[in-house]
Amino acid sequence: MTRTAAAFWLDAPGRGAIRPVELPAPGPDDVLVRTLFSGVSRGTETLVFRGEVPPSQHTAMRAPFQEGEFPGPVKYGYLSVGTVEEGPAALVGRTVFCLYPHQTRYVVPAAAVTEVPSSVPAGRAVLAGTVETAVNALWDAAPLIGDRVTVVGGGMVGCSVAALLARFPGVDVQLVDADPGRATVAAALGAGFALPGDARGDRDLVVHASATEAGLARALELLRPEGTVIELSWYGDRSVALPLGEVFHSRRLTVRGSQVGTVSPARSGSRTYADRLALALDLLADPALDALVTGECAFPELPHVLPRLADGELPALCHRVRYDR
Numbered sequence: 257m258t259r260t261a262a263a264f265w266l267d268a269p270g271r272g273a274i275r276p277v278e279l280p281a282p283g284p285d286d287v288l289v290r291t292l293f294s295g296v297s298r299g300t301e302t303l304v305f306r307g308e309v310p311p312s313q314h315t316a317m318r319a320p321f322q323e324g325e326f327p328g329p330v331k332y333g334y335l336s337v338g339t340v341e342e343g344p345a346a347l348v349g350r351t352v353f354c355l356y357p358h359q360t361r362y363v364v365p366a367a368a369v370t371e372v373p374s375s376v377p378a379g380r381a382v383l384a385g386t387v388e389t390a391v392n393a394l395w396d397a398a399p400l401i402g403d404r405v406t407v408v409g410g411g412m413v414g415c416s417v418a419a420l421l422a423r424f425p426g427v428d429v430q431l432v433d434a435d436p437g438r439a440t441v442a443a444a445l446g447a448g449f450a451l452p453g454d455a456r457g458d459r460d461l462v463v464h465a466s467a468t469e470a471g472l473a474r475a476l477e478l479l480r481p482e483g484t485v486i487e488l489s490w491y492g493d494r495s496v497a498l499p500l501g502e503v504f505h506s507r508r509l510t511v512r513g514s515q516v517g518t519v520s521p522a523r524s525g526s527r528t529y530a531d532r533l534a535l536a537l538d539l540l541a542d543p544a545l546d547a548l549v550t551g552e553c554a555f556p557e558l559p560h561v562l563p564r565l566a567d568g569e570l571p572a573l574c575h576r577v578r579y580d581r
Contacts, residue, residue: 263359264558266328269307270566272559280363287343287366292351294358295335295382295549296575298412299467300490302566304332308494316517320355321364333357337372337381338579347371353384353537358558360579370533375541382576383416383548388516388536389488390416395520395527396512397461397486402426404459407447408475409466410438412573413488415445415548417463420539422446430456432474433466441573444547465489473499476509484510551575 259279266272282288300317303309307327309317314326324330336356340347344366352369356362372381390413399405399421407418410433421429422445431442432455442449450456452471457478464475467489475485476499498511514520519527539545551572553561558577564570 261359261361263331266305266330266332268328272562274559279361282342282363285366286363287347287369288341288363289338290341290361291336291338291579292378293337293382294333294577296565297335298565298572305562305566321357331357335382335385337378351378353381358577370537373537376537379576380540380546383540383545383574384536386412386416387539388533389413390420391532391536392516392520393417393463393486393488393514394420395523396514398522399424399427399461403461404428405461406430406432406455406459406478407463408432408471409464411465412548414465415441415573418447419445419545441547445544459483463488467491469496479509481507484512487511487513548573549576552578555579
């Protein structure tokens with residue numbers, strides 16, 4: 257029996273559509289998942305939607321279950337939560353997270369899904385991929401008790417980092433963003449807030465996630481001598497100037513890149529990708545993280561919603577996609 261599903265495809269930069277897809281028959285080690293929710297990773301997915309992935313990064317930017325090639329046609333996405341309808345008995349009926357594009361049903365190896373803890377609502381679990389990025393960043397940053405830490409950039413990743421930092425004992429966390437509306441989100445996450453011009457200086461650590469040249473420059477300005485910037489931003493095909501003059505050398509500042517595609521070297525000897533994702537899902541038991549979901553639409557609306565997210569007409573952190581039966 258042929259089974260079909262519906263998937264969102266980016267036909268060309270700036271234009272997408274929902275198309276039927278044929279599902280393969282599940283093998284003995286596969287699962288058939290019915291999607292409940294997916295999430296739009298606004299930073300990365302809007303770059304993909306606008307066709308701004310540079311050719312040199314086409315391989316590095318591939319999502320685990322991507323079909324097609326950049327700039328399109330391509331089926332892209334990696335924040336999916338659903339219910340296992342068929343597969344190993346231990347998984348049938350379970351809610352799982354998978355790094356899968358926006359699609360109503362899909363078949364993947366059972367090893368590709370991670371069970372969502374009962375303490376985490378399915379609608380919140382779409383944040384798992386972003387919280388996983390934040391976990392990896394903090395493994396790289398290794399903040400210490402009592403540190404003064406600033407997160408520059410109040411997008412989905414920056415807010416996730418701020419939320420986790422707010423749990424560290426004695427750590428003074430300040431979220432910095434040009435949008436004063438992010439103050440409400442910061443308060444919900446337990447972090448302080450400041451506009452860029454009002455941010456506190458002399459910081460031990462700054463995590464930069466604004467994806468702007470100005471944000472990176474400000475991150476360096478906020479550091480104490482021998483402080484470190486952890487760079488999380490993905491700039492696509494844009495060139496970015498790094499201000500290495502003035503006090504950069506005299507204050508012995510450090511800029512270190514962090515990217516979720518590799519488990520932090522600080523943990524790679526003892527943690528796997530699966531361990532990192534499982535930890536991210538456990539951390540999502542905190543209801544404060546609901547503040548990161550700032551919009552929702554039904555799956556059939558996605559072709560009309562993504563252009564509005566990409567051009568900023570529809571502001572959002574995580575935009576959640578709902579799949580009705």
